[in-house]
Ligand code: DX5
C-alpha cells in the first residue's frame with residue numbers, strides 16, 4: 001500500500017491527534033518517539049523552522065530522516081521555511097508522508113503541491129493567522145491537507161487564537177468532506193471541541209501532550225473530546 005493511502009486511512013477513524021515534536025525532549029528523541037508509539041500515536045508532526053520565515057530555528061530533514069527507522073508512525077512535516085521547493089527532495093528522502101508548506105512562503109504553490117503528489121505523498125498548504133482562507137481557494141484542488149494556524153508560527157506553547165475557529169469552518173467548506181483540515185497551535189482540552197465542530201480532523205498538539213507525564217492519557221482526553229464533536233462535512 002502506498003503511504004499516502006495509509007495516511008488517508010488513519011483519517012477514516014478521525015479525529016487524529018498529531019503530537020508536535022517541537023515540544024518533545026530533544027535530549028531523548030528516540031525515547032519520546034517510543035513513548036508515543038506506546039501511547040497509540042499514529043501521526044507525528046514535525047515542525048521545521050529556518051529562522052527566516054519564522055523567527056526560530058528547529059531541525060531539518062536530516063533529523064527527521066534519522067527517526068524514520070524508529071517508528072511506523074506516519075510523518076507529517078510542517079515546513080515553516082522560506083524556500084520549501086529547494087528542500088523538497090530532502091523531505092521526500094526523509095520519509096515524510098505528508099508535506100505541508102506555507103502559502104506566504106512561495107510566490108505560487110501549485111508546482112510544489114503537484115511535485116509532492118507526484119511523489120505519492122499528501123500535499124498540504126498552511127496559512128498564518130493573518131492570511132484569509134480565501135487565499136487557499138485557487139489551489140484547493142491540488143491540496144490534500146489545509147492547515148489553519150491558530151497561533152503565529154514559530155513557537156510552541158502559545159495561546160490559541162479564537163479567530164481560527166471560523167477559519168477552520170471556512171476551510172472545511174472549501175475542502176469538502178474528503179480532504180484533511182488541520183489546526184495547529186494552542187490545541188488542548190479547552191480548544192479542541194470548537195475546532196472539531198468547525199470541521200478540523202487533524203489536531204496538532206504540542207504542549208497539551210508533552211507538558212504531561214502520561215502521553216497516552218493526554219491524547220485520549222483530546223480524542224474523547226473531539227470525537228463526538230464532528231462537523232457534518234468532516
Ligand atoms: C508552531 C508549531 C506548532 C507548535 C504547537 O509554529 O507549528 O506545531 O509546536 O505547539 P502547541 O500545541 O504548544 O501550541
Ligand code: ZN
Pocket residue numbers: 020045046047078184204
Ligand atoms: Zn506545526
